[in-house]
Amino acid sequence: MLLEVKDINTYYGNIHALKDVSLHVDNGEIVAVIGANGAGKTTLLNTISGVLHSRTGEIVFEGRPITKLSPDKVVHLGISQVPERRQVFSTLDVLDNLLLGAYLRHGREPKEEIQKDMDFVFEIFPILKDRQKQMGGTLSGGEQQMLALGRGLMAKPQLLLLDEPSLGLAPLLVREIFRVAGELREHGTTILLVEQNARAALRLADRGYVMETGNVVLEDTSKELLGDERVQEAYLGGSGS
Amino acid sequence: MQGFLGNRSVKRGLTVAAMVVLVALVLFLAYQKNFGPKAFAQWTIDGIRGGSIYGLVGLGFVVIFSVTGVINFAQGEFVMLGAMFCATFYALDVPLPPPLKLVVAIILTVIIVTLVGVIFERATISPARARGAHIVTLIIITIGFTITVRAIALLLWGSRAKIVPAFTNLQQTDVIFRPLGLTLSAQSLWIWGTVAVVLAALYYFFERTMMGKAFRACAINPRAAELMGINPSRMSLLSFALAAAVGAVGGIVFGAATRPQYDMGLVFGLKGFVAAIMAGMVNPLGAVLGGLILGVAENVGAGVTGLYGYRDLIAFVILILILLFRPQGIIGGGERGVEQT
Numbered sequence: 305m306l307l308e309v310k311d312i313n314t315y316y317g318n319i320h321a322l323k324d325v326s327l328h329v330d331n332g333e334i335v336a337v338i339g340a341n342g343a344g345k346t347t348l349l350n351t352i353s354g355v356l357h358s359r360t361g362e363i364v365f366e367g368r369p370i371t372k373l374s375p376d377k378v379v380h381l382g383i384s385q386v387p388e389r390r391q392v393f394s395t396l397d398v399l400d401n402l403l404l405g406a407y408l409r410h411g412r413e414p415k416e417e418i419q420k421d422m423d424f425v426f427e428i429f430p431i432l433k434d435r436q437k438q439m440g441g442t443l444s445g446g447e448q449q450m451l452a453l454g455r456g457l458m459a460k461p462q463l464l465l466l467d468e469p470s471l472g473l474a475p476l477l478v479r480e481i482f483r484v485a486g487e488l489r490e491h492g493t494t495i496l497l498v499e500q501n502a503r504a505a506l507r508l509a510d511r512g513y514v515m516e517t518g519n520v521v522l523e524d525t526s527k528e529l530l531g532d533e534r535v536q537e538a539y540l541g542g543s544g545s
Numbered sequence: 546m547q548g549f550l551g552n553r554s555v556k557r558g559l560t561v562a563a564m565v566v567l568v569a570l571v572l573f574l575a576y577q578k579n580f581g582p583k584a585f586a587q588w589t590i591d592g593i594r595g596g597s598i599y600g601l602v603g604l605g606f607v608v609i610f611s612v613t614g615v616i617n618f619a620q621g622e623f624v625m626l627g628a629m630f631c632a633t634f635y636a637l638d639v640p641l642p643p644p645l646k647l648v649v650a651i652i653l654t655v656i657i658v659t660l661v662g663v664i665f666e667r668a669t670i671s672p673a674r675a676r677g678a679h680i681v682t683l684i685i686i687t688i689g690f691t692i693t694v695r696a697i698a699l700l701l702w703g704s705r706a707k708i709v710p711a712f713t714n715l716q717q718t719d720v721i722f723r724p725l726g727l728t729l730s731a732q733s734l735w736i737w738g739t740v741a742v743v744l745a746a747l748y749y750f751f752e753r754t755m756m757g758k759a760f761r762a763c764a765i766n767p768r769a770a771e772l773m774g775i776n777p778s779r780m781s782l783l784s785f786a787l788a789a790a791v792g793a794v795g796g797i798v799f800g801a802a803t804r805p806q807y808d809m810g811l812v813f814g815l816k817g818f819v820a821a822i823m824a825g826m827v828n829p830l831g832a833v834l835g836g837l838i839l840g841v842a843e844n845v846g847a848g849v850t851g852l853y854g855y856r857d858l859i860a861f862v863i864l865i866l867i868l869l870f871r872p873q874g875i876i877g878g879g880e881r882g883v884e885q886t
Contacts, residue, residue, distance in 0.1 A: 355771060379774035391769035393762050403755065404762050408774040410755045459774070 306331045306494055307352070307383075307463055312361030312371075314344075314351045321347040322358065323518040329463065334485065334495045336505040336526065338539055339515035345498040346388055348515070349465045352496075353385040354378040365463070380408050384461035388468045390452040394441025398432055401440050401451055405458030418458070425454035428484055446477035453484065463494045470501040482508050502539035506530050514539070556870075574849045587727050588844040594733045594802070596840020597740045598624070601795035602817025603824065603832030604747070605788035610826045611764035612777075612784045614680050615670065618687045621814020622694040623658055623789045627796025628805030629698060630654040632707035643715050655793050662789025665690055666782050674781075691810070698807035706804035709797065719802070732802040739798045743791060744833065751829075760784070764827070812857065819864045825874025834876055839863065 307329040314322040322344050329335045337345050350356040352363055354375040363371045370378055384405075393401050402425060403410075406418050426433035429450040435443065440451060449469055456464055466485065470478040482504055485495055499505035506512050506526040514522035514535060522529065529535050575585070602620050609617045634650035641649065669686050678686075711719035713731040720731040751757040763770040763780040771777055795813075796805070803809075820839055824831025839860055847856040867875060 353772060355768070374776070375771045376774040376776045379772070385772045387769055387772055391766050391772075393765045393769065395765055396758065396761060400758050404758060404770075404773050404775070407755065407759055455773070 305329075306366060307496070308362075308364045309348075309352065310362045310364070312351060312358035312363065314347055314356055314358045316347070316356075321518055322351065324361070325515075325518070325520055326361075327513050327520060327523070329494060329496050331494055332489065332492065333511065334489055334497060334509045336502075336509035336512040337496070337498045337515055338500070338502040338505055338512060338529075338535075340539075341500065342517070343515040344518040345515055346467055347518075349385055349467050349496070349498055352378075353383060353465060376408065379459055379461075382460075382462035383465065384456045384459035384463075385465040386452050386456040386467060386469065389471060390445075390448045392440035392443070392448050392451050392455070395439055397437050397439055398443070398451060399436045401455050402432070402458050405455035406460070409458075409460065417460075421458055421460055425457055428487065429454055446473055446480070449473060449477070449481055450484075453481065457488075457493075461493065463496060464488065466495060466497045468499060469497070470499060470504060478504055502535070503530075560870075571845065571849050578849070578851070580849065583726060584848060585845065586725075588848040589841050590727060590729060590733070592841030592844035593837055594730075594736055594840070595799075595844070596820075596837040597736050597833075598795045598799040598813065598836070599816040599820045599839050600833035600836025601740060601743065601791055602813050603820030603836045604743075604829055605792050606817055606821035607824065607826060607829050607832045608788045608791070609784045610821070612760060612767075613670075613683075613781045615683045615687065616818070616826070617785070617788065618684065618814055618818070619665065619690045619694065619810075620788060620792055620817055621810035621812070622691050622698075623662065623792025623810075624796035624799070624813045624817075625698060625805065625807065625810035626658045626661060626694070627654055627793030628709060628800030628803075628809065629702055629707055629796075629807065630657055630793075631797045631800060632709045632805055633702070635709060636707075643710075647710065647712070647715065651797055654797060655790055658793035658796075659786050659790045661694075662785040662792075663782060665789075666785035670785070671778060671781065674778075691814070695808060695810060702807050704807060706806045707800075709800040709805060711801050712798075730802065732798070736798045736802065739794060740833070743794060744830075747787075747791075747829065756783075815864075816857075816860050819860050819867075822864060822867055823874055824876045828874070828876060831874065831876035 305328050309325060309327050311324045311326055312322055313320065313324060325344070325348060327335070327337070337348065339345055347356060351358050354370070354373050354377065357372060361371070362369055365381060365383060368381070370381060393404065396404070402422060406421065409418055431447055432450060432454055435447065440448065443451060453469065469481050469485070473481065478501065485497070486508055489495065497505055497509060506529055509526045512524065512526050512529045513520050514529065522532070522535065524532070602624060605620045605623065606617060609615055631650050631654040634653055635647055639646065669690060670683055673683060673686060708717055710716060711732050712735045713720045722729045722731065751761055759770065759775045760780055760783060762773065763775055763777055767777055816839060817836065820836035821832045823835030823838065842863065843856045843859040846859045847853045
């Protein structure tokens, strides 16, 4: 088991945002967490990456408790989060954005290693190579999502946390991003994906969790969830589309 | 009436009209008192000299604000400490040739003042933030620190002015050049050279080093920077260290041209703040430019009216006008903004 989240309770001030949430991610899997806006999906990712801390419960990564670690320690251990709404550094160019993704690796690893990952990012997103010198903020929404994803990959994570990668993107681009995510799995990257676009997420993922108001209410294989009546009713807009 | 002042073109029209009236007033006064271009040139030279230091102080404000959101009102005290420590070290009776003594004094001063900035951040700002203090609380802390530092300075050094020798001849009275009949002290050249070197060094740091880029990333989008593994607390510490060092350098070079005193930080702090406000608090080059404009404006204003005693008034009138009408600054936009929610 790569990541195990055990009964965590996270608060935003007085708001109880995560209630006894448990889940796990195995090596090489894509796991989707679906649910409506405000269900606690982003809070879950932020708690894993150390931006927020849970009051109770435990998070274990590769057998090591990471519950109380700060974000830089978590990134160093191999978890990289691609934030919601992309959050690229708008007034830095594409190249600098990517280099900052590898921030903790500079000086600790040989330059060639970092360059190798940069080449890999340019290989999966050739458009980023063409736009190297362009400011992050001048890219289109889809390109910014590619940049955010590429930046996340530059940390060379074992576990990639994707927060709503489809948000605000045209269907064609959503398909492109999800195709790349599937490709990353082939390269051995494990992904925990949080999405409102339940159909696209479950089609890609091996397993899924359904969250409602801070609770995990369902968990199963993606296939089962796609077939589940309650999931279809609540998240897939009835039968097929 | 609603929306009258909000209308962009009306606002722009009013601004242009105000500028025209101002320039006309300056020219009219100059004409009345028979001031020629030479007088204006002299005021400008003197203004750029003081303005460079306002610019350096403003730069310190920007460096700290853009990363931490804190307006560090102790910025002027770094200038004071720079001048006072340098004067004290230089006055020590040690068997060193004077030029070498000055160099050692400068290096020691920059190190000490930088440490003061570091200790200040670690002892007050950082723990307060860790406990979730509001940004206003942090700003008040910087004011408290200012008062403390000034009181300690008075205890240490008394109220008498100190002496930092002019760099060129190591005397109290500087070498004066007279190009085209104007008066230009050699120390002015040292000041401009220093400002240029500081700017070049900062440019290199922010544009060419990974740490500098991380620093900018932290200013642009702190949350995303944190997810990259950039430690915001370390960047905050770095910003105070940088600001303190820049302030100290400003105090040292300017101290040699004036008579530094324990309370000089107040004026420099406030004028540096005006310079930073002109640049919307986020544009480093804009802050330096703002400082230069401010320096020239107050010298021309004081020269033309003959009211030298009211020179500081000009800075504060500019401050109030900008805060009232263009709180986002008048020189260039900053990096911060787009993705802040």
